[in-house]
Amino acid sequence: MKMLNLTDGQRRKKEMKGFLKLIFNRVLGLVAVAAIISFHVSGAIAGVIKVPDDYSTIQAAIEAASPGDEIIVAEGTYQENINFGHPAKAITVKSTNPDDPQVVKKTIINGGDVSSVVTFYGGGTGPALEGFTLTRGRSQNGAGGIMCTSSSPRIANCIITQNVTEATSGGGGIYCFKNSSPTITKCTITGNTASNGYGGGIYCFNNSSPKIERCTIAENQAMCGGGIASLSACRPMIVNCLIIGNTASWNGGGIYASQNVKAYPPQVINCTLSGNSTQPGKIYAGGIFCNNDKNDSIKVTNCIIYGNNSDLNMEISVAQDSEVTYCDIKGGYFGTGNINADPLFVDPGSGDFHLRAGSPCIDTGTDVGAPGNDKDDIIRPQDGDGDGVAEWDMGAYEYKPYPTLITLDQFSAAVQGSAVVITWTTLSEINTAGFNLWRAQEESGEYVKINPVPIGAEGGSALAAEYSYLDNIASPATRYYYQLEEVDSTGISTFHGPISLDVPTELDAPTELDAPSKVQSEYLSLESELPLEFEFSGCPQYLLWLSTIQYPGYYYFPLWYLSPCCWWYWM
Ligand SMILES: [Ca+2]
């Protein structure tokens, strides 16, 4: 039945294409073009398959899909071991929002410890997987999480964690086998194991050259290459990655390379390697190891390799024809532009490997072959040392010399009854203490701060946050301008905006509300910080303002709601 559907779908598409071609060939008028466009849309060619609405399992959806289709998977845990077909279909399988870390965390494919979680075989660069957590894969043949065999899919925004292989090959998280060169972007690959083999996080073998960009590869474990291993004519490109806390029982705690092609070496560019280790008793390199074989070399550029452990305190050990340049390496290393100085990470103990102001890694990298952005998607280069010349930094993060480092996703205002609600969303925040909102009635007029106390920061370097604030002064037929001030932990401010909105001539009538259903007595102290918390039926949002008016024995609280109404409450 599924095969019949597939064939029908393919035939329909083919007929449709033929029909469109016919019309295009014979009728060239604008009217005809408009008619084709509307027909195209109503003909439902765009294939979107929903799981579990259309099919209860991801695998069933893949089997029903045609090339070009998109499978959108709702949040939930799917106990499956999926494969994209033989050869892998050129389809995209994704969560409802791969860019939202919370969605990715909640859209889980659990391999149940019986096989790899996801398998790609062939299919070139067509297949794509975006926005899943892949966990509990287990394989005796290599590849706990994702197996790529002669396949180069696009893998983005995935969390690949707690997958295992006991094979003597390897690839706890991802195994790129035999001409497999996937693009692996913005993935977190952590806690995977290849205890008897290579590449706890990612293993590249036999002419496989993945592009690994903006990934965090942490706390993985293998015999060789706790984070990443490249073996046998592979040329991975590892760019803007954080490679931390990986362990090798033998060699190459962070990265291991051997038997590749000297003329086309693996490349490690603008990566930060720290806290990787080889087990005690082994003398080999904690950070990067490249075998000193006649066919071997590795190219390491703009990297920080600092604080990796081995018994000889060896951060890096590479074949003699390798090129290690513009890197900060503890203990020093031969090569142009290399330095040996504390990189001044923000808070490495908490996993924050951004650079602090004054870091020796700021503006000391090279532009040759360097990426145009960093792990956080901050544009490179930035002038981080204030000498008027923007140059590349070493490491995964470009130091942005502005007081705060929020990535502002949206900042907008809307009229709600007789008030204005201002909302903003940050994708990441670094050293942000809080926010203030400023209002004016002319764009270049005098702005007045509207929040009585600072609005505390709630995001983090990898944590998005949403904010809203109610400005209860909205006059009809008035244009307002708002600026958002972000204040960093040292008190320095950066302004965003202004944005503007027009309050209409006629405002909505106030809404009647029931009395408060809950007023917690502990909140009713003058020492409490604003805003205080109350609950009202039918009115989830509110603000409480302490009035200066006091009666003997009473405090006087006017309460303002998001809805345009007002309650007066005495106690
Ligand atoms: Ca710079």
Ligand SMILES: [Ca+2]
């Ligand atoms: Ca500079």
